[in-house]
Amino acid sequence: MATTTHSQTADWVGQSIRRKEDARLVCGRGKFVDDIKLLGMLHLAFVRSPYAHATVSGVDASEAEALPGVVCTLTGQEISKLVDPFFEIGPAPSNRILDYPMAVDRVRYQGEPVAAVIAETPAIAEDAAELVRVDYQPLEAVIDGEIAATDRAILHPAMGTNVVWRGVYEYGDVGKAFAEAAHVIHIDHLHMHRFSSTPLENNAVIAQWDEGDQRLYFWSNNSFPTIGIQLLAPALHLRMDQVRVQTHDIGGSFGIKITNYPQMAVCALASRKANGAPIKWSETRSEHMTASAHGNERTFRDTRVALDRDGVLLAVESRHIDDCGGYPRYEPLGCVIWSQVTPATYRLKNLRIDFTQVVTNKCPVGPNRGYSRLQHLWFLERVLDICAHALNIPPDEMRLRNYIRPEEFPYTTPNGCIYDSGNYPGMLKLAKELIGWERWQAEREKARAEGRWLGVGIGTTLDSGTNNFGQSQIVNPQAPFSGNSQAASAKLDIYGEVIVAVGSVPQGQGHETVVSQVVADILNIRPEMVNVRVGFDTERNVHTGHSGTYASQFAVSGLSAVNGAAQSLKAEMKKLAAFALQADEEELEFGTGTQGPEVRVRGSGKAIPYIGLANLANVNTAVVPEELRSITLNCRYTWRAPFHVPDVQKKYGNLTLTYSAQLHIAVIEIDRDTYIPRILDYAAVDDCGTVINPMIVEGQVHGATAHGIGAALMENCVYDENGNMLASTFSDYTPITAVNIPRVKYGNIQTPSPHSYSGAKGMGEGGGAPLHAISAALQDALWREGIVIDDSHNSASTLYELIQRKRGGGLRENVRIERGGP
Amino acid sequence: MPEIPRVRVSAKINGRQCSREVEPRTLLVQLLREELNLTGTHIGCDTSYCGACTVLLNGRAVKSCTMFAFQADGAEVLTVEGLARDGALAPVQQAFSDCHAFQCGYCTPGLLMSTIELLREHPNPTESAIRKGIAGNTCRCTGYQNIFRAIEAAARSAAARDQAADSRPDRS
Numbered sequence: 001m002a003t004t005t006h007s008q009t010a011d012w013v014g015q016s017i018r019r020k021e022d023a024r025l026v027c028g029r030g031k032f033v034d035d036i037k038l039l040g041m042l043h044l045a046f047v048r049s050p051y052a053h054a055t056v057s058g059v060d061a062s063e064a065e066a067l068p069g070v071v072c073t074l075t076g077q078e079i080s081k082l083v084d085p086f087f088e089i090g091p092a093p094s095n096r097i098l099d100y101p102m103a104v105d106r107v108r109y110q111g112e113p114v115a116a117v118i119a120e121t122p123a124i125a126e127d128a129a130e131l132v133r134v135d136y137q138p139l140e141a142v143i144d145g146e147i148a149a150t151d152r153a154i155l156h157p158a159m160g161t162n163v164v165w166r167g168v169y170e171y172g173d174v175g176k177a178f179a180e181a182a183h184v185i186h187i188d189h190l191h192m193h194r195f196s197s198t199p200l201e202n203n204a205v206i207a208q209w210d211e212g213d214q215r216l217y218f219w220s221n222n223s224f225p226t227i228g229i230q231l232l233a234p235a236l237h238l239r240m241d242q243v244r245v246q247t248h249d250i251g252g253s254f255g256i257k258i259t260n261y262p263q264m265a266v267c268a269l270a271s272r273k274a275n276g277a278p279i280k281w282s283e284t285r286s287e288h289m290t291a292s293a294h295g296n297e298r299t300f301r302d303t304r305v306a307l308d309r310d311g312v313l314l315a316v317e318s319r320h321i322d323d324c325g326g327y328p329r330y331e332p333l334g335c336v337i338w339s340q341v342t343p344a345t346y347r348l349k350n351l352r353i354d355f356t357q358v359v360t361n362k363c364p365v366g367p368n369r370g371y372s373r374l375q376h377l378w379f380l381e382r383v384l385d386i387c388a389h390a391l392n393i394p395p396d397e398m399r400l401r402n403y404i405r406p407e408e409f410p411y412t413t414p415n416g417c418i419y420d421s422g423n424y425p426g427m428l429k430l431a432k433e434l435i436g437w438e439r440w441q442a443e444r445e446k447a448r449a450e451g452r453w454l455g456v457g458i459g460t461t462l463d464s465g466t467n468n469f470g471q472s473q474i475v476n477p478q479a480p481f482s483g484n485s486q487a488a489s490a491k492l493d494i495y496g497e498v499i500v501a502v503g504s505v506p507q508g509q510g511h512e513t514v515v516s517q518v519v520a521d522i523l524n525i526r527p528e529m530v531n532v533r534v535g536f537d538t539e540r541n542v543h544t545g546h547s548g549t550y551a552s553q554f555a556v557s558g559l560s561a562v563n564g565a566a567q568s569l570k571a572e573m574k575k576l577a578a579f580a581l582q583a584d585e586e587e588l589e590f591g592t593g594t595q596g597p598e599v600r601v602r603g604s605g606k607a608i609p610y611i612g613l614a615n616l617a618n619v620n621t622a623v624v625p626e627e628l629r630s631i632t633l634n635c636r637y638t639w640r641a642p643f644h645v646p647d648v649q650k651k652y653g654n655l656t657l658t659y660s661a662q663l664h665i666a667v668i669e670i671d672r673d674t675y676i677p678r679i680l681d682y683a684a685v686d687d688c689g690t691v692i693n694p695m696i697v698e699g700q701v702h703g704a705t706a707h708g709i710g711a712a713l714m715e716n717c718v719y720d721e722n723g724n725m726l727a728s729t730f731s732d733y734t735p736i737t738a739v740n741i742p743r744v745k746y747g748n749i750q751t752p753s754p755h756s757y758s759g760a761k762g763m764g765e766g767g768g769a770p771l772h773a774i775s776a777a778l779q780d781a782l783w784r785e786g787i788v789i790d791d792s793h794n795s796a797s798t799l800y801e802l803i804q805r806k807r808g809g810g811l812r813e814n815v816r817i818e819r820g821g822p
Numbered sequence: 823m824p825e826i827p828r829v830r831v832s833a834k835i836n837g838r839q840c841s842r843e844v845e846p847r848t849l850l851v852q853l854l855r856e857e858l859n860l861t862g863t864h865i866g867c868d869t870s871y872c873g874a875c876t877v878l879l880n881g882r883a884v885k886s887c888t889m890f891a892f893q894a895d896g897a898e899v900l901t902v903e904g905l906a907r908d909g910a911l912a913p914v915q916q917a918f919s920d921c922h923a924f925q926c927g928y929c930t931p932g933l934l935m936s937t938i939e940l941l942r943e944h945p946n947p948t949e950s951a952i953r954k955g956i957a958g959n960t961c962r963c964t965g966y967q968n969i970f971r972a973i974e975a976a977a978r979s980a981a982a983r984d985q986a987a988d989s990r991p992d993r994s
Binding site: 016018019021022023024025026027028029030031032034035037123197198199200201202249250251252254284285286507508509510695696698699700702703704705706707729730731734735737738739741743744746 | 845847855859860861862863864865866867868869871872874901902903905906911915918919920922924925926927928929930931934952953954956957958959960961962963964965966967968969970
């Protein structure tokens with residue numbers, strides 16, 4: 001379709017073009033960190049704590065150091081003298097936490113590193129790690145968030161409490177709403193379990209300290225390196241410009257790899273100690289499961305819900321306890337990030353959420369896919385769903401009565417967030433069509449008559465993208481972050497090739513492809529004529545302090561920056577071409593001629609190829625008149641999101657730019673003999689505004705769906721009472737496989753965002769819709785048995801326990817109708 | 823610690839005879855990645871759950887992290903690097919790309935090898951055969967939906983090729 005008659009209109013955006021990334025990846029020619037070998041490279045293995053909570057009184061590495069092939073060792077004590085603790089994002093007293101890259105005198109979760117061994121081969125490093133003697137004095141392990149909040153055993157003496165952050169979010173008039181409510185329902189407890197999206201590639205890093213240049217080089221799979229080096233450089237007493245981070249192909253991150261900077265720091269110190277040898281650390285899966293990062297675990301207590309006679313939500317009040325594991329790291333940002341979606345998809349005006357975050361003796365959390373919003377969305381979905389059952393209102397009807405209506409967008413939430421666009425009833429309609437709602441309702445009635453447990457559940461959710469960093473000031477008024485930005489560059493190289501770089505850190509989302517689509521439309525050329533740099537590099541890619549790949553934003557922040565850079569380049573090319581062709585700019589058009597991409601005078605046959613323009617700007621500069629000599633054909637553009645700093649006192653402001661939505665319907669039957677929940681049918685409808693590459697969007701929806709289904713039915717980072725992580729291998733954690741996943745009936749609607757240049761919304765995290773839909777389907781199957789689905793994780797064994805416990809009990813004790821009723 | 827005696831492994835890897843001396847504990851995946859620079863075969867777990875390390879050993883799919891290098895002595899090994907011929911993708915590679923059956927691409931080499939074995943045993947696989955055939959390969963990006971489609975497409979294109987071959991006049 002790209003011929004000389006190719007029109008000026010956008011053609012490539014909106015098409016499912018084959019990905020550029022595929023060519024190398026499908027041939028095994030991708031370059032992941034562990035694939036990189038450097039001359040003289042050494043290997044690092046960690047010595048890790050078997051205890052969840054213990055003091056460390058001594059580390060003896062002499063035997064390890066004596067092993068042939070071992071170059072040196074590092075202990076926590078030793079590095080505490082070489083580095084500063086990482087800065088804490090939270091306010092006092094949590095900013096008194098001393099977070100060193102390895103434990104110094106106390107371990108706070110099983111698997112926390114206490115020492116490292118550096119050797120000539122990975123095998124020798126592992127052998128030697130076993131020879132390091134560590135003296136531990138075990139302490140009481142604090143595993144439960146609510147117990148942690150009582151400060152019975154304190155993890156960080158410098159902080160003096162386990163409470164990292166506490167605040168009350170109150171909007172509207174909660175008291176009045178409860179006074180006027182027709183129904184008041186009390187839900188004692190709900191619990192969102194710990195899970196992780198566990199990227200298939202583990203964490204890995206190579207660090208090299210160059211003593212001569214006083215520079216530090218990282219080859220890393222960190223997915224937010226610009227924040228990584230903001231943490232690393234001061235801790236290592238370096239200027240940021242002394243630290244270079246490169247990424248290439250990354251085997252998935254889902255946010256989990258944002259928090260691998262402590263291991264990067266240890267490798268940097270190891271390289272320094274090993275006279276500048278490159279040091280590789282390649283995490284094992286067991287290390288990843290016990291000691292990298294998990295998603296946030298959250299408990300919801302004493303929830304009270306006020307509803308009018310029709311089941312419309314009037315008010316919700318609740319107490320939330322978030323468990324962030326041994327160290328806050330990226331936290332306490334999760335204590336505010338949930339409030340991007342305060343009322344979920346509903347017209348809920350009055351809320352009071354008392355939010356507390358605590359440390360426990362578990363793996364630190366990281367911003368896992370759907371970070372902090374999905375916990376809150378699951379909570380409100382359970383609330384609405386339980387209330388529907390308690391009031392005997394059909395679940396679809398309950399949602400329709402509560403959804404924000406299509407005509408209400410842009411919709412301002414009680415806390416000042418602006419939902420840009422959406423059509424939740426339209427999504428419900430489409431999802432019902434996809435799944436065959438009426439047929440399954442009939443099937444459900446038939447199953448019930450036969451005594452089978454079959455349920456149909458709806459989950460509606462939001463994927464808020466392009467966050468306003470100003471929300472960090474709600475958790476810490478001293479936090480120096482606000483807004484959001486991204487940078488991109490577009491240039492014509494000397495021989496006329498179009499070269500684009502952007503500050504994102506792709507991990508499989510196809511950024512090279514979609515950037516090419518966007519630029520191809522702007523310049524009216526084919527995507528393969530656009531060269532997008534692979535991976536990220538702090539020295540090669542333009543970037544800002546917000547650059548990275550996280551928080552569902554590439555389609556907005558990344559592509560807005562690319563659009564800006566390409567438009568600037570186009571404007572410069574036009575000026576130069578007008579001079580070269582002796583024409584007015586208005587007469588010029590962009591296209592592809594027999595010599596390749598060109599700028600030409602409309603209807604004249606006069607044209608200049610890109611190489612001609614590049615020649616004038618780069619190597620044949622004396623022929624260019626003075627007034628055009630500022631043209632470089634190398635354009636950088638920084639996009640800044642139109643945000644303001646929120647009102648910190650009122651906890652009010654726009655926290656996110658776009659709101660993608662997902663609506664899933666699950667049909668599940670629980671086997672009455674084995675208690676195995678089986679998904680019989682599944683539909684997923686997505687709305688991420690204008691779609692740039694439908695194939696990639698659908699792929700992202702599939703992936704988020706699988707993560708959610710896996711988390712809902714299989715995957716659980718479960719601990720015993722002593723803080724032993726019981727799912728420390730994939731064989732225990734059981735990530736969802738091809739035999740467990742249902743075929744997903746996919747649908748898409750598009751409500752273009754008025755807040756992005758193209759109408760696209762950030763997407764990919766998915767908002768945990770499967771967790772909501774599956775909990776609702778199980779609830780639908782079991783409500784009449786007196787069961788309340790109060791946990792986000794439901795496997796055959798937990799369902800068995802729930803049902804057996806109920807059989808001993810009698811009352812539905814978790815849910816109480818205080819007023820009204822069906 | 824005494825010097826660990828080494829063992830010799832000679833194998834035909836992607837059609838080329840290779841010989842290396844390795845520690846007895848060296849895993850096949852380590853031989854491929856570390857000694858032969860065939861880094862397309864990946865490591866994703868420690869317990870042979872994820873299948874990122876799957877290669878073909880004498881034509882059968884094996885998890886190269888779960889066998890010693892010396893066990894491959896005398897064998898023929900095919901890795902992802904050996905699939906494309908003269909710059910042309912193998913049909914399974916083409917189908918995986920056509921169907922967007924991978925995102926980060928980390929699991930893909932292992933899945934391709936399992937798919938080759940699956941399609942050899944089940945040229946027209948049922949959905950159940952497809953699911954079982956790749957049950958030992960974990961993908962965290964795609965939710966498997968497009969992998970199912972790719973395997974179905976690869977089977978169809980193989981069937982179409984066979985049909986074309988059958989209808990050739992010189993075929994007796």
